[in-house]
Amino acid sequence: MAIKVGLVGTGTVGGGCIDILHNHACDFRRHLGIDVELVRVCSREPEQAAAHGVSDIFTEDWHDIVNDPDIDIVIELIGGTTVARELVLAALAAGKNVVTANKALMATYGKEVMDAAEAAGKELAFEASVGGGIPIIDPLKHSLIANEITSVMGIVNGTTNYMLTEMAERGTDYAEALADAQARGFAEADPTADVGGYDAAAKIAILASIAFNSRVTIEDVFTEGITHVSSIDLEAARDMGYSVKLLAIAHRTDEGIDVRVHPTMIPTSHQLATVNGVMNAIYVVGDAVGETMFFGPGAGAGPAASAVMGDVLEVARHLQQGVLPIVGCTCTDSLPIVPVDDLRTKYYIRFQVNDVPGVLAATAGIFSKHNVSVRSVIQRGKEEGGQVNLSYVTHTARESSVRAVIEEVSQLEAVLVGETSVIRVED
Numbered sequence: 412m413a414i415k416v417g418l419v420g421t422g423t424v425g426g427g428c429i430d431i432l433h434n435h436a437c438d439f440r441r442h443l444g445i446d447v448e449l450v451r452v453c454s455r456e457p458e459q460a461a462a463h464g465v466s467d468i469f470t471e472d473w474h475d476i477v478n479d480p481d482i483d484i485v486i487e488l489i490g491g492t493t494v495a496r497e498l499v500l501a502a503l504a505a506g507k508n509v510v511t512a513n514k515a516l517m518a519t520y521g522k523e524v525m526d527a528a529e530a531a532g533k534e535l536a537f538e539a540s541v542g543g544g545i546p547i548i549d550p551l552k553h554s555l556i557a558n559e560i561t562s563v564m565g566i567v568n569g570t571t572n573y574m575l576t577e578m579a580e581r582g583t584d585y586a587e588a589l590a591d592a593q594a595r596g597f598a599e600a601d602p603t604a605d606v607g608g609y610d611a612a613a614k615i616a617i618l619a620s621i622a623f624n625s626r627v628t629i630e631d632v633f634t635e636g637i638t639h640v641s642s643i644d645l646e647a648a649r650d651m652g653y654s655v656k657l658l659a660i661a662h663r664t665d666e667g668i669d670v671r672v673h674p675t676m677i678p679t680s681h682q683l684a685t686v687n688g689v690m691n692a693i694y695v696v697g698d699a700v701g702e703t704m705f706f707g708p709g710a711g712a713g714p715a716a717s718a719v720m721g722d723v724l725e726v727a728r729h730l731q732q733g734v735l736p737i738v739g740c741t742c743t744d745s746l747p748i749v750p751v752d753d754l755r756t757k758y759y760i761r762f763q764v765n766d767v768p769g770v771l772a773a774t775a776g777i778f779s780k781h782n783v784s785v786r787s788v789i790q791r792g793k794e795e796g797g798q799v800n801l802s803y804v805t806h807t808a809r810e811s812s813v814r815a816v817i818e819e820v821s822q823l824e825a826v827l828v829g830e831t832s833v834i835r836v837e838d
């Protein structure tokens with residue numbers, strides 16, 4: 412029996428899936444005994460279908476796929492949360508199994524679509540939504556299920572990791588690094604999702620929900636992107652023995668779930684500091700297994716399509732065997748989200764100031780007033796009396812106290828001339 416597949420979205424990931432099917436359908440038949448047949452593809456760009464040799468089965472209307480009674484599995488690869496949500500719900504209601512790479516959808520409407528899958532008795536698989544080609548959702552739902560997971564953290568956005576690596580290692584400027592990541596197919600259709608940290612926020616929301624058995628949505632994640640990370644900060648980090656990475660962090664604490672995304676300075680000797688370019692890495696800590704790390708390419712046609720097609724074959728195998736062994740929604744608890752104001756960590760804070768007498772004493776006094784202990788301060792600048800960068804690194808401090816410092820320094824209009832840069836530091 413052939414398992415019939417309909418694919419919506421023929422861009423980077425959709426194109427990668429078509430290529431895998433063309434190259435490996437015979438292998439699936441030979442090794443797995445599974446006959447997967449791509450019977451319909453849909454997108455807004457017929458030229459993409461032509462480029463992948465599937466014009467004969469092309470449609471511009473996704474309803475043609477959802478309403479096709481022969482189709483067993485619908486692959487959603489259009490992105491976004493509006494049409495994609497409608498499409499996924501319609502496909503499940505029409506009795507299709509669904510495979511998606513859409514983290515924005517899963518992190519925003521995860522409960523709704525998971526409930527719809529359960530109500531329909533169909534599978535909804537989304538391995539490609541986090542970590543691209545890295546298997547991470549499946550291990551959390553299966554191989555690590557015997558653990559109580561206490562932490563999930565890492566680098567989960569390929570675009571920003573690629574950009575930060577290019578900026579730090581080659582001195583590439585921000586705009587050029589972003590354009591390069593887009594050209595390589597790493598970035599989202601709207602790259603502000605990448606550079607603003609929202610893509611990583613969606614991914615850590617998905618991972619935290621599964622790992623901690625409690626629904627975390629994208630709105631729950633404190634999110635800062637890399638738009639304010641400058642070459643000055645990357646140089647300062649390097650001089651101090653640190654790398655800057657956009658980390659996605661989720662810890663289960665006594666107070667609830669601490670979940671956040673922000674640029675972070677980590678020592679160059681840290682394992683995550685060696686994860687460069689489009690590579691992603693995710694640490695998972697469980698009470699029985701201890702520390703584990705998952706590493707691999709986090710974006711791009713091949714890696715993402717590898718994860719999508721893995722899901723398709725798994726669902727196809729279930730269909731072929733006539734069983735439904737799916738692990739659906741695992742959110743059985745309802746844990747609170749820990750407010751970011753309560754965070755305690757170290758901070759790098761750079762003020763751009765006029766080099767006037769007393770500026771160092773004035774800013775240092777504000778740190779002391781708010782009980783934020785300073786580990787080091789470096790003044791970098793050009794000529795005397797010009798503009799300089801005052802870079803502070805604190806000892807462990809409370810987020811709310813650090814914000815109070817920044818707020819009060821920002822009132823020093825006579826001295827503050829540029830944007831203040833804040834990067835949390837993990838030792």
Ligand SMILES: NC(=O)C1=CN([C@@H]2O[C@H](COP(=O)(O)OP(=O)(O)OC[C@H]3O[C@@H](n4cnc5c(N)ncnc54)[C@H](O)[C@@H]3O)[C@@H](O)[C@H]2O)C=CC1
Nearest residue numbers: 420421422423424454455456488489490512513710711715
């Ligand atoms: N690019 C990557 O490396 C990865 C992307 N993803 C996710 O995969 C999904 C697809 O991403 P890409 O392939 O990069 O996007 P893309 O922008 O390259 O392709 C999107 C495709 O969807 C089609 N499309 C958009 N709206 C449509 C509609 N209303 N009806 C029919 N077709 C429509 C477009 O014509 C295009 O063919 C997104 O959810 C993204 O977050 C996940 C992992 C990695």
Ligand SMILES: N[C@@H](CC=O)C(=O)O
Nearest residue numbers: 568569570597599710
């Ligand atoms: N835009 C994303 C694509 C994969 O999810 C990224 O850069 O990681």
Ligand code: NA
Nearest residue numbers: 538541543545
């Ligand atoms: Na994955």
